[in-house]
Amino acid sequence: MTKTFVSADDVAKRAGVSRSAVSRTFTPGASVSDETRQRVMEAAETLGYHVNQLARGLMRSETGIVCLVVSEMDTPYRSKLVRALTHELQKAGKISMLLNADRSDGSVDAALRQTLHYRADASILLSGLPDKAITKLCLDSGQRIVLINRDDDIDGPLRINIDDKQAARVAVSAFLRAGCRRLALANSDVGTPSLMARERGFVAAAADYGLDVMVVRHGNTIYESGRHIAQSLFARLDPPDAVFCVNDLMAFGLMDGARHDCGLRIPEDVCVIGFDNIEQSAWASYELTTFSQPVDAIVENSVAWLRPGNDSESIRTIELHAPIVWRKSIARKVS
Amino acid sequence: MTKTFVSADDVAKRAGVSRSAVSRTFTPGASVSDETRQRVMEAAETLGYHVNQLARGLMRSETGIVCLVVSEMDTPYRSKLVRALTHELQKAGKISMLLNADRSDGSVDAALRQTLHYRADASILLSGLPDKAITKLCLDSGQRIVLINRDDDIDGPLRINIDDKQAARVAVSAFLRAGCRRLALANSDVGTPSLMARERGFVAAAADYGLDVMVVRHGNTIYESGRHIAQSLFARLDPPDAVFCVNDLMAFGLMDGARHDCGLRIPEDVCVIGFDNIEQSAWASYELTTFSQPVDAIVENSVAWLRPGNDSESIRTIELHAPIVWRKSIARKVS
DNA sequence: AGAAGTTTTGCACACGCTTGCAAAACAGCG
DNA sequence: CGCTGTTTTGCAAGCGTGTGCAAAACTTCT
Numbered sequence: 001m002t003k004t005f006v007s008a009d010d011v012a013k014r015a016g017v018s019r020s021a022v023s024r025t026f027t028p029g030a031s032v033s034d035e036t037r038q039r040v041m042e043a044a045e046t047l048g049y050h051v052n053q054l055a056r057g058l059m060r061s062e063t064g065i066v067c068l069v070v071s072e073m074d075t076p077y078r079s080k081l082v083r084a085l086t087h088e089l090q091k092a093g094k095i096s097m098l099l100n101a102d103r104s105d106g107s108v109d110a111a112l113r114q115t116l117h118y119r120a121d122a123s124i125l126l127s128g129l130p131d132k133a134i135t136k137l138c139l140d141s142g143q144r145i146v147l148i149n150r151d152d153d154i155d156g157p158l159r160i161n162i163d164d165k166q167a168a169r170v171a172v173s174a175f176l177r178a179g180c181r182r183l184a185l186a187n188s189d190v191g192t193p194s195l196m197a198r199e200r201g202f203v204a205a206a207a208d209y210g211l212d213v214m215v216v217r218h219g220n221t222i223y224e225s226g227r228h229i230a231q232s233l234f235a236r237l238d239p240p241d242a243v244f245c246v247n248d249l250m251a252f253g254l255m256d257g258a259r260h261d262c263g264l265r266i267p268e269d270v271c272v273i274g275f276d277n278i279e280q281s282a283w284a285s286y287e288l289t290t291f292s293q294p295v296d297a298i299v300e301n302s303v304a305w306l307r308p309g310n311d312s313e314s315i316r317t318i319e320l321h322a323p324i325v326w327r328k329s330i331a332r333k334v335s
Numbered sequence: 336m337t338k339t340f341v342s343a344d345d346v347a348k349r350a351g352v353s354r355s356a357v358s359r360t361f362t363p364g365a366s367v368s369d370e371t372r373q374r375v376m377e378a379a380e381t382l383g384y385h386v387n388q389l390a391r392g393l394m395r396s397e398t399g400i401v402c403l404v405v406s407e408m409d410t411p412y413r414s415k416l417v418r419a420l421t422h423e424l425q426k427a428g429k430i431s432m433l434l435n436a437d438r439s440d441g442s443v444d445a446a447l448r449q450t451l452h453y454r455a456d457a458s459i460l461l462s463g464l465p466d467k468a469i470t471k472l473c474l475d476s477g478q479r480i481v482l483i484n485r486d487d488d489i490d491g492p493l494r495i496n497i498d499d500k501q502a503a504r505v506a507v508s509a510f511l512r513a514g515c516r517r518l519a520l521a522n523s524d525v526g527t528p529s530l531m532a533r534e535r536g537f538v539a540a541a542a543d544y545g546l547d548v549m550v551v552r553h554g555n556t557i558y559e560s561g562r563h564i565a566q567s568l569f570a571r572l573d574p575p576d577a578v579f580c581v582n583d584l585m586a587f588g589l590m591d592g593a594r595h596d597c598g599l600r601i602p603e604d605v606c607v608i609g610f611d612n613i614e615q616s617a618w619a620s621y622e623l624t625t626f627s628q629p630v631d632a633i634v635e636n637s638v639a640w641l642r643p644g645n646d647s648e649s650i651r652t653i654e655l656h657a658p659i660v661w662r663k664s665i666a667r668k669v670s
Numbered sequence: 671a672g673a674a675g676t677t678t679t680g681c682a683c684a685c686g687c688t689t690g691c692a693a694a695a696c697a698g699c700g
Numbered sequence: 701c702g703c704t705g706t707t708t709t710g711c712a713a714g715c716g717t718g719t720g721c722a723a724a725a726c727t728t729c730t
């Protein structure tokens with residue numbers, strides 16, 4: 001347990017130069033002669049020197065730290081997003097702190113506090129909704145905030161949303177073209193803005209065609225809820241012939257429920273559409289028609305917003321399109 | 336863009352005390368009277384003060400930062416582990432930095448360098464294998480290192496491994512009891528120590544019973560590879576009646592391939608066992624018998640190792656048991 | 671009240687870095 | 701060689717915190 005980090009002073013001594021020279025060597029664009037840079041680099045290499053970013057962050061206004069606030073990150077869609085975000089952030093020279101906001105109770109706020117403790121340059125929220133006071137505190141501290149799929153009305157953060165309404169409309173028309181008439185919607189009890197937007201959009205679009213929708217909400221936005229909903233939906237005397245699930249996980253549960261619990265065939269007896277287009281949608285057991293989350297665009301926009309020199313005043317909300325991906329969970333009814 | 340963080344000085348001025356008093360208020364166990372603590376807390380609250388952990392890390396030897404190095408983190412098993420780790424680390428007062436080691440080429444080394452840049456207290460490696468020189472550098476800097484399922488022979492890190500050999504042996508005996516005799520093993524080309532241990536363990540255990548194993552390796556350790564392997568295995572004149580897949584994702588691919596591409600039934604025509612026990616194993620479409628990764632134990636041991644005051648000299652390797660989880664992908668052959 | 675013992679408090683230095691500023695070194699030129 | 705203009709370099713002052721040390725304040729006891 002020596003716990004001996006090598007400092008710029010050590011390197012300076014070894015290279016026979018001043019500490020400033022070392023600092024400048026590792027500061028892009030600073031004025032150092034090729035010769036000293038060479039010697040510094042050499043000394044740094046043999047000593048194993050690494051700039052202390054904590055100390056650097058103390059002087060500069062940027063720390064290079066970006067916080068990702070996310071709950072239930074082992075969900076396929078979330079983990080995909082987190083992977084893509086960290087990857088892109090690293091490419092942009094940033095480093096990501098992962099803040100788990102799992103315990104529901106005020107945990108997003110606690111996470112944002114950590115964000116302040118570590119003087120993060122920015123925070124990206126994938127889950128939950130922060131308290132306005134804390135959000136304001138972060139913004140006042142010069143932090144940038146990105147809200148992904150959280151439909152907040154606070155001014156200051158960048159909001160990236162999916163056009164859920166539009167997607168829901170496409171879902172309805174897809175069902176109708178396939179000859180379905182008894183529409184159902186499977187949602188969770190969670191009530192996230194985007195989930196509710198999908199539900200409302202679907203119901204409204206159906207209403208435009210004069211159709212009612214059986215809306216069922218249950219539990220969390222997970223597989224088991226979908227399966228549970230299948231059992232209650234297909235026990236009805238007027239069971240649906242088409243179900244729009246607010247995400248893929250619920251869709252898989254619903255499909256498995258329909259097939260294995262209720263003895264139904266998909267798409268012959270019932271058509272299903274999901275949302276997110278996670279890996280599993282393409283698996284042969286599901287072949288789920290679903291809407292593709294524009295992960296790349298989300299990431300790209302988030303990272304671009306963090307780059308200095310973009311006028312933070314101009315854009316505040318970005319709405320992205322989620323295109324439908326056709327697979328085999330929907331097909332024309334033979335009448 | 337004010338970028339104005341409030342410092343301990345501001346709080347001190349507001350509360351009418353010295354800056355030391357503020358510092359001590361936020362240092363557990365320091366000597367402050369109840370009255371001043373009260374006043375400091377109040378001032379801090381109204382001003383929105385948050386201790387600068389970067390500066391604190393400069394003085395103390397601990398930064399509270401733990402780095403998680405992981406590639407392909409959207410894999411179900413990995414994301415589950417990352418979620419559990421961050422959760423437990425947060426409970427222990429640590430914060431996790433997520434380092435994406437996706438680009439294969441030396442990216443683990445680059446990640447470990449970041450680890451040094453931010454003076455992390457510890458690093459936990461879930462993927463890849465680091466260069467020995469860099470590992471040594473980290474250790475020399477007083478960092479603790481945990482290698483999960485990387486069977487490295489460097490001395491210094493804590494190594495947490497699964498008893499793959501034992502699991503493989505259980506798999507063989509399960510197949511034999513079910514009446515299977517033509518065993519196969521589906522592996523990827525990746526060649527991770529743990530994957531190879533499963534393969535070798537399975538082949539060796541089968542040999543003990545005088546049985547040969549058809550070993551097939553293909554691509555990455557993912558769904559598609561499993562499906563591909565199914566097609567090649569079941570095209571043989573002596574197709575297997577039991578397949579052990581080195582992870583669940585490959586098992587799902589293999590099952591879907593067997594069922595949807597080759598028209599086989601599971602478990603009637605072929606029995607399957609996987610590894611990891613991820614969410615999807617319990618889904619009705621798969622009902623996969625598999626080995627459960629002891630995620631909680633892995634996390635618990637990792638975090639315990641980071642706690643100060645455990646004698647870092649004593650334990651170096653922990654081998655954990657992965658119990659089998661019985662589901663329906665294996666059943667007695669009717670002979 | 672005064673002595674002795676216990677908290678509490680403020681000062682000042684250290685941590686490892688960046689950066690403005692002025693001195694030093696260098697290059698170009700007559 | 702001296703003059704001017706351009707790099708390069710070292711000094712020193714910060715950045716926001718923790719902490720040893722001695723002075724100050726408070727307690728307790730005779």
